[in-house]
C-alpha cells in the first residue's frame with residue numbers, strides 16, 4: 198500500500214493514524230517510493246525537542262534538483278515545467294519545458310561555480326518574478342549553495358541586514374522589475390545595500406527592464422553573456438539529507454529578522470507530499486500560486502513542491518489589479534489553470550471591486566482553489582467559493598508558516614468536508630495540540646488555546662541561522678517539549694481547527710508578517726521621536742493594518758504633524774519596506790505602562806480597534822490617566 202496519495206476520508210484517517218503510531222514507517226515508505234536517492238538513510242528521524250535538535254533521513258544522500266528536474270526528463274522532457282506570465286499581458290507568455298529548464302539550470306549552476314560559489318556558500322537572490330529567479334534558486338540547490346531569496350519589495354537597508362546576517366558572498370539581481378504600471382530599480386537598491394556589505398564580491402545582473410544601471414567594475418557582471426558561454430553539462434552536488442538547502446528570513450516579535458534554515462531531504466519529501474494531496478495534483482494539471490518566490494509559499498508551492506511532482510507551475514510577474522481587476526481570471530482562462538492558490542488579502546481586494554470583473558469568466562478549468570497567509574474571513578471565503586470556485590471547487594484554507602516549510606493543517610480536497618474559515622484537519626504526520634494558560638494540553642473540543650505541534654515533521658526549520666539559542670527559546674521553550682507556533686486556534690466539536698491569529702507581537706498585514714519591534718526601532722530613529730508603540734487593527738482588505746502611537750521629543754511637538762507622519766512613514770519604508778507603513782499615526786504624550794515599565798499593548802490594541810469596553814485590569818498601570826487622553830485623540 199502506498200501512502201503518497203489520500204483517496205478518501207477513510208484512507209485519510211488510516212494514513213493519519215499510521216503516521217502517528219509509526220512515523221518512521223510512514224515517512225520511510227513515502228521517501229523510498231517517490232524520490233531518487235544516491236544512498237538511503239540509516240534513520241528516518243532522530244530528535245531532541247528540548248534542545249531543538251531534529252534530523253530526518255540521516256545518512257541519506259540526495260540532490261533535490263535532480264528530483265525536481267533530471268528524473269522527469271525521460272518521461273516529461275517535453276512537458277511544460279514553467280509557464281511565465283509577464284506583467285504586461287501584451288508580452289507573450291513563455292513555456293519552459295523540463296528539458297529547457299534542465300539546460301538553463303545546468304548553465305546557471307556552471308556560471309555560479311565558475312564565479313567561485315561552492316557548496317555551503319550563501320547566495321542572496323533579489324529578483325522579480327521572472328524565470329531567472331526560478332533558475333537561480335534551482336542552480337544554487339544543484340551545487341549545494343544555500344540560497345537566501347529576499348523579496349524584491351524589501352528596502353536597501355532590509356536587504357543589507359539579510360545579506361550580512363548570513364554572510365552572502367554573491368548577489369543575483371536584475372536591472373529592474375515590472376509591477377503593474379511601475380518599474381522598480383532593483384539594481385539601484387542593491388547598489389545602496391552593498392555599501393554596507395563588505396562580504397559581497399560578485400553581483401550577477403539579469404536583464405529585464407533594459408533600464409540604464411550602474412555596473413561596478415570588478416564586482417558586477419551581466420548574467421546573459423556568462424550563460425551564453427557556459428556549458429549545459431553539470432554534475433549535481435551529492436548532498437547529505439541534513440545539508441542546508443536555504444535560508445529564508447521571517448520577522449520576529451523582537452530583534453532582527455530570523456534566518457530560518459531549511460535542510461534538504463525532509464523538506465523535499467514533505468513539500469512534494471503535501472503538494473500532491475492538498476492540491477489533488479494530477480499529471481496534466483496546470484497549477485498557479487500567486488505568491489512571490491521571495492516568501493515561503495513561493496519556495497514550497499511555486500517551485501519545489503510542484504517540480505518534485507513533475508507539474509506545470511505558473512510564474513506570474515504582475516499584480517491582480519493590472520491592467521485591471523480581471524487579470525487573475527484572464528490568466529486562469531488563458532492557461533486553463535486547474536489549481537489556484539492565493540491569499541485572503543487578494544481575495545478581499547478583488548471582492549470589493551465590481552462583480553463584473555470576475556463574472557465574465559467561466560473558470561471551468563479550475564478544480565481546487567486555495568488560501569494561505571492569514572485567517573480568511575467568512576465573507577471572503579464565500580465570495581471565493583461562489584465566484585471563483587463556482588461552488589464546485591473545494592476551498593483549501595491552508596495553515597502553515599515559514600518555519601514549518603510546508604502546509605500543516607488543511608482540508609484534503611474531495612476528501613475532507615470543508616467549513617468556512619476553518620483550516621480543518623492536520624495532514625498526516627502533523628500532531629497539533631492546544632495549550633491552556635497554565636501550559637497544560639487541552640484534551641477536549643470546542644476550546645481555544647495556543648497552537649503547538651508535539652512531534653517533529655520532515656520539513657520543520659532546523660535552526661535560526663547563526664543563533665540556535667534564539668531558535669530554541671522562540672519555538673521550544675514556551676511549552677517545553679513542543680514546537681510553539683505563535684498562533685492561537687479554536688478546535689470545534691469535531692476536531693476541526695480554526696486559526697484565530699497571532700498571540701505574540703507579530704502582526705500580519707496583507708499576508709506579510711511584521712514584527713512590532715523592528716518597526717518601532719525604525720520610527721525611533723527619527724530625531725523628533727522619543728518613543729513609539731505599534732499595534733494592529735482590523736482592516737477590510739489588508740486583514741490588519743498598523744496603528745502607531747508616538748511620543749515626540751519636546752522640539753518635535755512644534756512641528757507640522759502631517760509632515761512628521763510623512764517622514765516617519767518614509768523612514769519605515771526605507772528601513773523595512775513600504776508594506777510596513779503605518780495607516781494611522783497618533784501623537785501622544787505618554788504610553789500606558791506597567792510599574793515594571795512594560796507597555797500595555799492590550800489597551801492600545803483595544804483603542805485602535807475602537808473597542809472601549811473592558812480594558813481589563815488597569816490597576817497595575819503607572820499612568821492610568823493616559824488612557825483617557827489616548828482615547829480622546831484616537832485617529833478615525
Ligand code: PRX
Pocket residue numbers: 447493494568569570571572573594595596597598599600620682683684696697698699705708709710
Ligand atoms: O499566523 C499564521 C498566518 O501566517 C503566519 C505565518 O506567516 P509566514 O511565515 O509568513 O507564512 C505565510 C505562508 C505560509 C502563521 O503563523 N497564517 C498562515 N496561513 C494561515 C494563517 N492564519 C490563518 N489561516 C491560514 N490559512
